[in-house]
Amino acid sequence: MQTSEMKLDGNAIAGLLGEIFAVEMTSAQGTCASCGAVNEVGRVDVYIHAPGTVVRCPDCEQVLMRIVRGRGRYWLDLTGVRCLELAED
Numbered sequence: 001m002q003t004s005e006m007k008l009d010g011n012a013i014a015g016l017l018g019e020i021f022a023v024e025m026t027s028a029q030g031t032c033a034s035c036g037a038v039n040e041v042g043r044v045d046v047y048i049h050a051p052g053t054v055v056r057c058p059d060c061e062q063v064l065m066r067i068v069r070g071r072g073r074y075w076l077d078l079t080g081v082r083c084l085e086l087a088e089d
């Protein structure tokens, strides 16, 4: 570790994550981990399979996200998204 770095636990990013997940997501740009295509979240292909939702890349059809909601919880699998770019509000 470089001397300019400071190691903290995950509580240190709670505020930052709160800011990120509070912004309008439909205009966020997601990069597909499979083909590298960049698409707005509002333009991806969504398949509803209760209780889960599968989000696919409109360019290569690979899975970008899996979202499951149940028992008072959400499970969010972002394995297929290499990068999510969000504009500050």
Ligand SMILES: [Zn+2]
Pocket: 032, 033, 034, 035, 036, 037, 057, 058, 059, 060, 061, 062
């Ligand atoms: Zn793709």
